[in-house]
Amino acid sequence: MSAELIFVLGPGGVGKTTTSAVIALEAAARGQRVALITVDPARRLAQALGQERLPHRPEPVPGVDGLDAAMIDRSEAWAHVLAQCISETASISALKSNRYFQSLVSEFPGSLEYVASDVIVGLVAEADYDLVVVDTPPATDALAFLDAPRRLGKVFDGEFLRLLRGGGGIMSRAARRGGGVIRKVLATFVGEATMEELAGFLQLMQEVLAYMRERSRRMRALQYRPETRFVLVGAADTAQLGDLETFRNQLSQRDLSLHALVVNRLIAEPPDEASCRKAAAGTGLEEWATRHQSLIAGEAARQRTRVAEKTRWAEGLPRYTVPCLTLEPRCLEDLARLMPHLAQPTVPPLETMIP
Numbered sequence: 001m002s003a004e005l006i007f008v009l010g011p012g013g014v015g016k017t018t019t020s021a022v023i024a025l026e027a028a029a030r031g032q033r034v035a036l037i038t039v040d041p042a043r044r045l046a047q048a049l050g051q052e053r054l055p056h057r058p059e060p061v062p063g064v065d066g067l068d069a070a071m072i073d074r075s076e077a078w079a080h081v082l083a084q085c086i087s088e089t090a091s092i093s094a095l096k097s098n099r100y101f102q103s104l105v106s107e108f109p110g111s112l113e114y115v116a117s118d119v120i121v122g123l124v125a126e127a128d129y130d131l132v133v134v135d136t137p138p139a140t141d142a143l144a145f146l147d148a149p150r151r152l153g154k155v156f157d158g159e160f161l162r163l164l165r166g167g168g169g170i171m172s173r174a175a176r177r178g179g180g181v182i183r184k185v186l187a188t189f190v191g192e193a194t195m196e197e198l199a200g201f202l203q204l205m206q207e208v209l210a211y212m213r214e215r216s217r218r219m220r221a222l223q224y225r226p227e228t229r230f231v232l233v234g235a236a237d238t239a240q241l242g243d244l245e246t247f248r249n250q251l252s253q254r255d256l257s258l259h260a261l262v263v264n265r266l267i268a269e270p271p272d273e274a275s276c277r278k279a280a281a282g283t284g285l286e287e288w289a290t291r292h293q294s295l296i297a298g299e300a301a302r303q304r305t306r307v308a309e310k311t312r313w314a315e316g317l318p319r320y321t322v323p324c325l326t327l328e329p330r331c332l333e334d335l336a337r338l339m340p341h342l343a344q345p346t347v348p349p350l351e352t353m354i355p
Contacts, residue, residue: 008231034130
């Protein structure tokens, strides 16, 4: 049986990585075997888990039974793809040293997303995990990540690429006919050395392209499984809160359904006025405590009203609210304190805060 899959999406700087980590921790605490993966090149996940860095392949998180974590490394992911497709070491070395392949790995748009798809497909298919949680890149990059399988399919199905790689393609004919007219004409424009290198790249990439096309097809299929869920994260203290509806609409245009909304950094309701006066009794700060309580209570109420208005579109969607933290989580204990907030949807719903 394949694993469940959760994609955690949202703008940058809203606590998306922290939310991903807490979701994974909460699932592991319930006895599930969990792989927590980040596609975000920043090292926030490692910091949140109290680690200096994370490996490319999931490894156990010290102190947490059932939880493995990893940060996808572009170079290692491509090396794995090559190892799956090409059996000869010499051919792998030749491809790695080819400048067209080097450009594909480092500069081609979506290169990381393509190989990340390979990693995720593999983890879901393995019997090692019950759940795979994916911390995606920030907002627009997250959509690019979800679109990568579709874009790759279009590239591989394109007429131009078929001409280049197919048996009757321009480059294939030019590569076979060393003294042919086609090759001579092309070599005039791009140079003989360039022709040799490009022809070698296309020849070596045949199996790789076929493999990546199949993995991308499987990744796209994963997005539409009932076992796959999409969680959108926003923060109550950012202007980007109003962009979440647009993000939801963009998912809908891709026929993908949002399954939950997480709103981070809500101001916690302060104790009532009487409790504040009692706590300050005998200190001479009774009046200050009362004014301070009134200010915080007012700001908390205004923030909740604003959040309710900005997320009115999410009526009926499970929503989870997380209080504002003094410091960014940097250890497992910090994350554990947030687990209760993501265990059950917020009750009462935020709509009740709208006058």
